[in-house]
Amino acid sequence: MSLFFFYSFLYFVLLVSLCFSSSFEHHLCSPTEASALLQYKQHFEIISYASYNCDRASFPKTKSWNESRDCCTWDGVTCDMLTGHIISLDLSCSQLFGNFHPNSSLFQLHHLHTLNFDNNYFNYSSIPHNIGRLTNLRHLNLSDRTFETMLHNYFTNLELLSLFNVNISSPIPVNISSSLRYLDLGYTNLRGVLTESFFLPPNSFETLKLSGNHLLKGVFPKIHRRHTVNGVGYFIHRHLCSLNHLNLYGCQFSGSIPDSIGNLTQITELDLSLNHFTGHIPSTISILKHLTIFGLTSNSFSGEIPDVFSNLQKLRYIDFFNNSFNGPFPASILSLTHLEYLGLSSNSLSGPLLSKASMLQKLSELDLSDNSLNGTIPSWVFNLPLVDSLWLHNNQFSGLADEIKTNPTLQLLYLNNNQLSGSFPQSLVNLTNLSTLDHSSNNITIDEGINITFPSLEFLLLSSCELKDFPHFLRNVKTIQYLDISNNKICGQIPNWFSGMRWDSLQFLNLSHNSLTGHLPQFRYDNLQYLYLKFNSLQGPLALSICNMSSLILLDLSHNYFSDSVPHCLGSMASLTVLDLRRNNFTRSLPPFCAQSTSLSTIVVNGNRFEGPVPVSLLNCNGLEVLDVGNNAINDTFPAWLGILQELQVLILKSNKFHGPISTGSLAAKVFGNFKAMIKLDDEDTREINLVIKGHDIELERISTIMTTIDLSSNHFEGVIPRTLMDLSSLWLLILSHNNLRGDIPMKLGKLNMLEALDLSWNRLTGKIPQELTRMNFLAFLNLSQNHLVGPIPQGQQFDTFENDSYGGNLDLCGLPLPKQCGTSDSSHAPQQLESEEDEGESYFFSYSFGLVVGTVMWSLMFKYRKPKWFVDYFDGLMPHRPKKRAQRRRT
Ligand SMILES: *[C@@H]1O[C@H](CO)[C@@H](O)[C@H](O)[C@H]1NC(C)=O
Ligand SMILES: *[C@@H]1O[C@H](CO)[C@@H](O)[C@H](O)[C@H]1NC(C)=O
Ligand SMILES: *[C@@H]1O[C@H](CO)[C@@H](O)[C@H](O)[C@H]1NC(C)=O
Ligand SMILES: *[C@@H]1O[C@H](CO)[C@@H](O)[C@H](O)[C@H]1NC(C)=O
Ligand SMILES: *[C@@H]1O[C@H](CO)[C@@H](O)[C@H](O)[C@H]1NC(C)=O
Ligand SMILES: *[C@@H]1O[C@H](CO)[C@@H](O)[C@H](O)[C@H]1NC(C)=O
Ligand SMILES: *[C@@H]1O[C@H](CO)[C@@H](O)[C@H](O)[C@H]1NC(C)=O
Ligand SMILES: *[C@@H]1O[C@H](CO)[C@@H](O)[C@H](O)[C@H]1NC(C)=O
Ligand SMILES: *[C@@H]1O[C@H](CO)[C@@H](O)[C@H](O)[C@H]1NC(C)=O
Numbered sequence: 001m002s003l004f005f006f007y008s009f010l011y012f013v014l015l016v017s018l019c020f021s022s023s024f025e026h027h028l029c030s031p032t033e034a035s036a037l038l039q040y041k042q043h044f045e046i047i048s049y050a051s052y053n054c055d056r057a058s059f060p061k062t063k064s065w066n067e068s069r070d071c072c073t074w075d076g077v078t079c080d081m082l083t084g085h086i087i088s089l090d091l092s093c094s095q096l097f098g099n100f101h102p103n104s105s106l107f108q109l110h111h112l113h114t115l116n117f118d119n120n121y122f123n124y125s126s127i128p129h130n131i132g133r134l135t136n137l138r139h140l141n142l143s144d145r146t147f148e149t150m151l152h153n154y155f156t157n158l159e160l161l162s163l164f165n166v167n168i169s170s171p172i173p174v175n176i177s178s179s180l181r182y183l184d185l186g187y188t189n190l191r192g193v194l195t196e197s198f199f200l201p202p203n204s205f206e207t208l209k210l211s212g213n214h215l216l217k218g219v220f221p222k223i224h225r226r227h228t229v230n231g232v233g234y235f236i237h238r239h240l241c242s243l244n245h246l247n248l249y250g251c252q253f254s255g256s257i258p259d260s261i262g263n264l265t266q267i268t269e270l271d272l273s274l275n276h277f278t279g280h281i282p283s284t285i286s287i288l289k290h291l292t293i294f295g296l297t298s299n300s301f302s303g304e305i306p307d308v309f310s311n312l313q314k315l316r317y318i319d320f321f322n323n324s325f326n327g328p329f330p331a332s333i334l335s336l337t338h339l340e341y342l343g344l345s346s347n348s349l350s351g352p353l354l355s356k357a358s359m360l361q362k363l364s365e366l367d368l369s370d371n372s373l374n375g376t377i378p379s380w381v382f383n384l385p386l387v388d389s390l391w392l393h394n395n396q397f398s399g400l401a402d403e404i405k406t407n408p409t410l411q412l413l414y415l416n417n418n419q420l421s422g423s424f425p426q427s428l429v430n431l432t433n434l435s436t437l438d439h440s441s442n443n444i445t446i447d448e449g450i451n452i453t454f455p456s457l458e459f460l461l462l463s464s465c466e467l468k469d470f471p472h473f474l475r476n477v478k479t480i481q482y483l484d485i486s487n488n489k490i491c492g493q494i495p496n497w498f499s500g501m502r503w504d505s506l507q508f509l510n511l512s513h514n515s516l517t518g519h520l521p522q523f524r525y526d527n528l529q530y531l532y533l534k535f536n537s538l539q540g541p542l543a544l545s546i547c548n549m550s551s552l553i554l555l556d557l558s559h560n561y562f563s564d565s566v567p568h569c570l571g572s573m574a575s576l577t578v579l580d581l582r583r584n585n586f587t588r589s590l591p592p593f594c595a596q597s598t599s600l601s602t603i604v605v606n607g608n609r610f611e612g613p614v615p616v617s618l619l620n621c622n623g624l625e626v627l628d629v630g631n632n633a634i635n636d637t638f639p640a641w642l643g644i645l646q647e648l649q650v651l652i653l654k655s656n657k658f659h660g661p662i663s664t665g666s667l668a669a670k671v672f673g674n675f676k677a678m679i680k681l682d683d684e685d686t687r688e689i690n691l692v693i694k695g696h697d698i699e700l701e702r703i704s705t706i707m708t709t710i711d712l713s714s715n716h717f718e719g720v721i722p723r724t725l726m727d728l729s730s731l732w733l734l735i736l737s738h739n740n741l742r743g744d745i746p747m748k749l750g751k752l753n754m755l756e757a758l759d760l761s762w763n764r765l766t767g768k769i770p771q772e773l774t775r776m777n778f779l780a781f782l783n784l785s786q787n788h789l790v791g792p793i794p795q796g797q798q799f800d801t802f803e804n805d806s807y808g809g810n811l812d813l814c815g816l817p818l819p820k821q822c823g824t825s826d827s828s829h830a831p832q833q834l835e836s837e838e839d840e841g842e843s844y845f846f847s848y849s850f851g852l853v854v855g856t857v858m859w860s861l862m863f864k865y866r867k868p869k870w871f872v873d874y875f876d877g878l879m880p881h882r883p884k885k886r887a888q889r890r891r892t
Contacts, residue, residue: 028070028072028079028081028084029070029071029072029077029079029084029086030084030085032108033071033085033086033108033109034067034071035105036105036106036108036109037065037071037074037077037086037089037105037106037109038065038066038067039105040104040105040106041062041065043098043099043100043101043104044062044096044097044098045096045097045098046060046062046063046094046095046096046097047095047097047121048095049095049097049121050095050096050097050120050121051093051094051095051096051119051120051121053093053119054092054093054119055093058092058093058094058095058119059075059094059095060094060095060096061074061075061076061090061091061094062075062076062091062094062096063075065077071086072084072086076089076090076091076094077089078090078114080111083111085109085111086109086111086112087111087112087113087114087136088112088113088114088115089106089109089112089114089115089116090114090116091116091117091120092116092117092118092119092120092141093118093119093120094120095120096117096120096121096122097120097121097123098121098122098123099122099123099125100122100125100126100127100128101128102126102128102129102130103128103130104128104130107128107130107131107133107134109134110133110134110135110136111136112134112136112137113136113137113138113139114137114138114139114140115134115137115139115140115141116139116140116141117141117142117143117144118141118142118143118144118162119143119144120144121144122144124167127142127166132156135156135157136157137157137158138157138158138159138160139158139159139160139161140158140160140161140162141160141161141162142162142163142166143162143163143164143165143166143184144164144165144166156177156179157177157179158177158179158180159179159180159181159182160180160181160182160183161177161180161182161183161184162182162183162184163184163185163188164184164185164186164187164188164209165186165187165188166188167188167189168185168188168189168190169188169189169190169191170190170191170192171190171191171192171193172185172190172192172194172198176203178201178202178203178204180203180205181204181205181206181207182205182206182207183205183207183208183209184207184209185209185210185213186209186210186211186212186213186247187211187212187213188213189213189215190210190213190215190216191213191215191216192215192216192217193216193217193218194210194216194217194218195218196218196219196221196222198218199221199223200221204242205242205243206242206243206244206245206266207243207244207245208243208245208246208247209245209246209247210247210248210251211247211248211249211250211251211271212249212250212251213250213251214250214251214252215252216251216252216253217251217252217253217254218248218251218252218253218254219253219254219255220253220255220256220257220258220261220272220277221258222258222260223241223258223260223261223263223264241263241264241265241266242266243264243266243267244266244267244268244269244290245267245268245269246264246267246269246270246271246272247269247271248271248272248275249271249272249273249274249295250273250274250275251274251275252275252276253272253275253276253277254275254276254277254278255277255278255279256277256278256279256280257272257277257279257281257282258282259282259284260284261282261284261285261288262282262284262285262286262287262288264288265287265288265289265290266290267288267290267291268290268291268292268293268314269291269292269293270288270291270293270294270295271293271294271295272295272296272299273295273296273297273298273299273319274297274298274299275298275299276299276300277296277299277300277301278299278300278301278302279301279302279303280301280302280303280304280306281296281301281303281305281306282306283306283308285306285308285312286306286308286309286310286311286312287311288312289311289312289313289314290314291312291314291315292314292315292316292317292338293315293316293317294312294315294317294318294319295317295318295319296319296320296323297319297320297321297322297323297343298321298322298323299322299323300323300324301320301323301324301325302323302324302325302326303325303326303327304325304326304327304328304330305320305325305327305330305344305349306330307328307330307331307332308330308332309330309332309333309335309336310332310335312336313335313336313337313338314338315336315338315339316338316339316340316341316362317339317340317341318333318339318341318342318343318344319341319342319343320343320344320347321343321344321345321346321347321367322345322346322347323346323347324347324348325344325347325348325349326347326348326349326350327349327350327351328349328350328351329344329349329351329352329353329354329368329373331354331356334354334356334358334359334360334380335358335359336359336360337359337360337361337362338361338362339360339362339363340362340363340364340365340386341363341364341365342360342363342365342366342367342368343365343367344367344368344371345367345368345369345370345371345391346369346370346371347370347371348371348372349368349371349372349373350371350372350373350374351373351374351375352373352374352375352376353368353373353375353377353378353381354378355376355378355379355380355401356380357380358380358384360380360384361385361386362385362386363384363386363387364384364386364387364388364389364409365388365389365391366381366384366387366389366390366391366392367389367391368391368392368395369391369392369393369394369395369414370393370394370395371394371395372395372396373392373395373396373397374395374396374397374398374419375397375398376397376398376399376400376401377392377397377399377400377401377415378401379401379403379404379405382400382404382405382406382407382410382428383404383405383406383407384407385407385409386409387407387409387410388409388410388411388412389410389411389412389413390410390412390413390414391412391414392413392414392415392418393414393415393416393417393418393438394416394417394418395417395418396418396419397415397418397419397420398418398419398420398421399420399421399422400420400425400427402427403427404425404427404428405427406427406428406429406430406431408430408431408432408433409433410431410433410434411433411434411435411436411456412434412435412436413428413431413434413436413437413438414436414438415437415438415439415442416438416439416440416441416442416461417440417441417442418441418442419442419443420439420442420443420444421442421443421444422444422445423444423445423446423447423450424439424444424445424446424447424450424471424473426450426452428452429452429453431454432455432456433456434454434456434457435456435457435458435459436457436458436459436460437454437457437459437460437461438459438461439461439462439465440461440462440463440464440465440484441463441464441465442464442465443465443466444465444466444467445466445467445468446467446469446471446472446473448469448472450472450473451473451476452473452476453473453476453477454473454476454477455478455479456479457477457479457480458479458480458481458482458505459480459481459482460474460477460480460482460483460484461482461484462484462485462488463484463485463486463487463488463510464486464487464488465485465488466488466489467485467488467489467490468488468489468490468491469490470485470490470494470495470498471485474498474501475497475501478503479505480503480505480506481505481506481507481508482506482507482508483506483508483509483510484508484509484510485510485511485514486510486511486512486513486514486532487512487513487514488513488514489514489515490511490514490515490516491514491515491516491517492515492516492517492518493516493517493518493519493521494511494516494518494520494521496521499521499522499523499524500524501524501525502524503524503525504525504526504527505527506525506527506528507527507528507529507530507551508528508529508530509523509525509528509530509531509532510530510532511532511533511536512532512533512534512535512536512556513534513535513536514535514536515536515537516533516536516537516538517536517537517538517539518538518539518540519538519539519540519543520533520538520540520542520543520546520557520562522543522545522546522548523549525549526549526550526551527551528549528551528552529551529552529553529554529575530552530553530554531549531552531554531555531556532554532556533556533557533560534556534557534558534559534560534580535558535559535560536559536560537560537561538557538560538561538562539560539561539562539563539585540562540563540564541562541563541564541565542557542562542564542566542567542570543567544567544569546567546570547567547569547570547573550573550574550575551575552573552575552576553575553576553577553578554576554577554578555570555576555578555579555580556578556580557580557581557584558580558581558582558583558584558604559582559583559584560583560584561584561585562581562584562585562586563584563585563586563587564586564587564588565586565587565588565589565591566581566586566588566590566591567591568591568592568595569591570591571590571591571592571593571594571595571600571615571617572592572593572594572595572596572597573597573599574597574599575599576597576599576600577599577600577601577602578600578601578602579600579602579603579604580602580604581604581605581608582604582605582606582607582608582628583606583607583608584607584608585608585609586605586608586609586610587608587609587610587611588610588611588612589610589611589612589613589615590605590610590612590614590615590629590634591615592615592617593615593617593618593620593621594617594618594619594620594621594624595615595617595620597620598620598621598622598623599623600621600623600624601621601623601624601625601626601647602624602625602626603618603621603624603626603627603628603629604626604628605628605629605632606628606629606630606631606632606652607630607631607632608631608632609632609633610629610632610633610634611632611633611634611635612634612635612636613634613635613636614629614634614636614639614642616641618639618642618645619641619642619644619645621645622645622646622647623647624645624647624648625647625648625649625650626648626649626650627642627648627650627651627652628650628652629652629653629656630652630653630654630655630656630711631654631655631656632655632656633656633657634653634656634657634658635656635657635658635659636656636657636658636659637658637659637660638653638658638660638661638662638712638717639653649708649709649730650708650709651709651710651711651712652709652710652711653711653712653715654711654712654713654714654715654735655713655714655715656714656715657715657716658712658715658716658717659715659716659717659718660716660717660718660719661717661718661719661720662712662717662719662721662722662736662741708728708730708731708732708733708754709731709732709733709734709735710725710728710731710733710734710735710736711733711735712735712736712739713735713736713737713738713739713759714737714738714739715738715739716739716740717736717739717740717741718739718740718741718742719741719742719743720741720742720743720744721736721741721743721744721745721746721749721760721765723746723748725746725749725752726746726748726749726750726751726752727751728752729751729752729753729754730754731752731754731755732754732755732756732757733755733756733757734752734755734757734758734759735757735758735759736759736760736763737759737760737761737762737763737783738761738762738763739762739763740763740764741760741763741764741765742763742764742765742766743765743766743767744765744766744767744768744770745760745765745767745769745770745773745784745789746770747770747772748772749770749772749773750770750772750773750774750775750776751772751775752776753775753776753777753778754778755776755778755779756778756779756780756781757779757780757781757782758773758776758779758781758782758783759781759782759783760783760784760787761783761784761785761786761787762785762786762787763786763787764787764788765784765787765788765789766787766788766789766790767789767790767791768789768790768791768792769784769789769791769792769793769794769813770794771794773794773799774794774795774796774797774798774799775797776797776798777797777798778798779798780798780801782798782799782802782806783805783806784806784807784810785805785806785807785808785809785810786808786809786810787809787810788810788811789807789810789811789812789813790810790811790812790813791812791813791814791822792813792814792815792822793807793813793814793815793816793817793818795815795816800816802817803817804817804818
């Protein structure tokens with residue numbers, strides 16, 4: 001019986017132990033720790049966007065967490081194999097989304113040694129100070145832009161702390177934690193001054209990253225081996241000597257680098273870019289033989305670059321861009337067999353590049369642009385085994401070495417703005433991968449016999465090269481997208497082979513500023529978008545076939561001798577946005593713009609012999625910003641209906657045969673009020689004006705929509721100045737001179753407080769000059785001469801800057817700057833004799849241009865104080881961007 005019970009008991013024990021062993025025995029992890037983790041997990045949603053910065057291999061690690069498995073096997077969890085305690089939690093890139101609870105159950109994991117929350121979304125929670133309860137924590141990574149914290153000393157025993165992108169917004173406490181070896185406080189909004197003692201014992205960093213704290217000041221620490229005597233004997237502080245990674249990119253450090261930098265013997269990465277450092281680079285850097293990355297860009301370093309690189313054989317990356325280094329190219333750099341990137345651009349290096357063979361087996365990008373290097377470009381440059389991009393522009397190189405062996409890996413070659421002369425380098429053959437060649441602003445000839453093929457060439461820039469002919473080698477180029485041969489000396493007709501090329505990929509063609517003659521051929525480039533032919537001597541009528549280039553966005557035919565009528569189809573091309581026909585010999589009536597399309601935003605036909613009325617079809621151009629029909633023979637009344645076009649900002653009707661009143665009763669009053677774009681521009685808008693003065697003439701070289709303009713001068717307008725003009729409060733230039741306007745100058749014109757230039761001269765205006773005009777704070781040019789104005793000239797503000805010639809030839813004006821004082825009547829005064837037509841024009845242009853030059857100077861003075869954001873001007877904005885340097889800066 002008892003035996004039975006005994007066996008039953010044994011059986012029971014066996015069962016129970018079997019039971020236990022199946023559920024718990026090989027669960028290393030303690031149930032309390034497991035449940036703490038599960039509790040923690042419940043506070044977060046899983047949303048992939050929360051880890052959008054991570055690579056595709058990342059996954060939500062907490063998904064695999066459940067009770068049926070030992071927590072030591074959960075993703076991201078590591079246990080101590082002996083004790084079973086969780087010692088490491090790596091939840092980086094785990095798509096966690098939610099708030100971090102101040103006393104999260106996580107803080108019960110007292111044995112945690114490593115905690116990594118890199119790249120999740122914690123909704124800008126504060127880092128809970130309970131984290132200080134994790135006294136065994138050594139590595140803490142909270143890098144994320146969605147934490148905020150104060151830097152407290154709850155990190156006392158940490159060896160690794162990364163708070164990259166956490167918003168700290170405070171100074172760094174000096175005694176942050178002396179056990180720290182790795183500290184990343186990049187982009188944390190640190191501020192204040194980092195004292196040198198931060199670098200001193202007891203702190204002893206191996207990695208220190210403070211990049212992107214643009215309010216953090218400091219100096220580069222002096223690195224001494226200090227010897228102190230204590231009870232036992234000599235003691236050597238080897239502080240900072242173990243530093244291997246220092247990143248101060250984009251802070252506000254200043255001062256120079258001390259010679260003692262040579263004591264940083266373990267340093268591998270040193271990035272001091274974008275600070276205010278000055279002085280020379282100490283030659284003690286020659287000792288830093290572990291250095292791989294050396295970045296000093298955008299500081300104010302000066303002096304020669306010490307030629308001490310031969311021992312720094314691990315260097316992979318050197319970037320000294322944008323400093324004031326001078327003297328020769330440091331030849332010892334040529335011995336760096338591991339160098340991949342060398343950037344010395346935007347300094348003042350001078351003298352030649354050595355022609356001795358280089359050992360640069362790994363170099364793929366060489367940027368020496370914007371220096372004063374001279375002599376011939378040695379062969380090794382083109383022959384680097386891994387060469388990819390060469391930026392040698394803006395130097396004074398005078399030629400290429402004779403025997404060049406090129407490496408077909410080369411893709412980008414910038415030789416522009418040097419003094420290269422002679423024949424186009426025949427040796428640039430075998431460049432099968434070359435996609436961009438910028439050779440502009442040199443002096444070369446391209447022999448007809450030369451037969452180079454560039455099977456991958458997309459961007460070719462040969463402007464300002466003194467070329468006398470179209471480059472024949474282009475016959476072999478099939479892939480061209482961007483071709484600029486402007487500003488050369490190419491004479492004669494555009495050759496048939498050129499216009500007949502089947503360049504389907506060509507988008508941009510600039511042939512302007514040459515001496516091309518003859519008719520415009522039919523180009524076969526179906527996808528051309530930008531065509532510049534300005535400043536040539538092309539002539540004859542435009543063929544209808546020009547409209548076959550159906551992708552055209554910009555067509556600039558200005559400053560040629562094109563004649564006859566403009567094909568009507570040109571006004572209705574589907575994509576055409578900018579049409580510039582100025583200064584040609586076109587006649588007849590204007591084509592019906594926008595009759596079948598609405599894309600035109602800029603129409604400039606100034607300086608032709610167009611006749612007839614302004615085409616009413618313009619009403620369809622609902623994006624029209626600039627309309628310049630000046631200097632033609634257009635015979636029409638004021639096109640008040642243009643007021644419907646809400647984007648119109650520049651309206652130039654000057655020197656035509658317009659007649660009648662500017663306003664026709666109440667109708668026009670409304671119309672001017674409708675020029676909405678002229679009414680309100682952002683206050684941010686600033687002013688850039690490009691004036692070119694040729695002889696007595698003046699031209700807005702690039703008509704900028706920023707410069708809202710109404711120029712109705714030299715027509716036969718009559719009637720009064722419309723009161724509604726005052727609503728155009730963004731107007732910059734208002735020119736109504738040389739018409740037959742009568743009546744007063746409206747007092748309310750003073751409301752045009754952005755106005756820079758006001759010209760009402762040569763009309764029949766009467767009455768006094770309203771004192772209100774002094775409110776125009778930007779007025780830099782004023783011409784009220786040759787009217788019938790009387791009374792005192794307003795005083796004060798801008799009016800103190802105008803001279804006699806602003807007022808000449810009026811009936812009875814008095815007060816400064818005129819000699820006649822007010823109060824005394826001078827009845828002998830008579831209006832000035834009208835000059836002959838031609839003289840009139842000349843004096844008009846002269847005073848106009850003079851006034852505007854003065855005005856421009858004044859604006860620039862004013863802007864010194866008003867700090868404008870300069871505008872990217874309209875046309876540049878439209879052009880496709882030239883190939884840019886490839887983004888080459890590392891993310892730090
Ligand atoms: C627990 O996780 C495992 C593996 O991830 C899964 O197969 C199992 O269905 C889960 N159990 C529960 C109750 O979610
Ligand atoms: C938070 O901590 C307090 C004591 O510090 C404790 O009483 C409370 O239960 C905790 N709350 C949670 C949700 O853990
Ligand atoms: C290292 O520091 C010592 C002590 O300040 C100094 O004398 C020495 O010149 C430094 N070494 C270098 C290479 O700068
Ligand atoms: C190159 O520049 C150096 C230093 O500026 C100058 O002395 C030398 O004459 C120049 N050489 C040539 C060929 O222009
Ligand atoms: C161009 O390549 C061919 C064949 O690869 C080679 O024979 C020739 O020497 C190369 N020419 C130059 C100038 O590198
Ligand atoms: C260009 O080079 C030729 C000789 O090759 C010379 O006659 C001419 O003056 C140079 N032009 C300029 C602008 O330097
Ligand atoms: C130029 O070279 C290409 C390809 O190498 C060849 O097809 C063509 O006939 C050559 N032209 C001349 C004029 O030598
Ligand atoms: C403009 O065309 C007319 C004929 O229509 C011609 O007499 C005149 O010379 C041309 N002007 C220019 C500058 O080509
Ligand atoms: C303008 O055209 C009208 C007829 O449409 C004509 O009577 C008038 O003379 C022309 N004016 C000028 C200045 O040519």
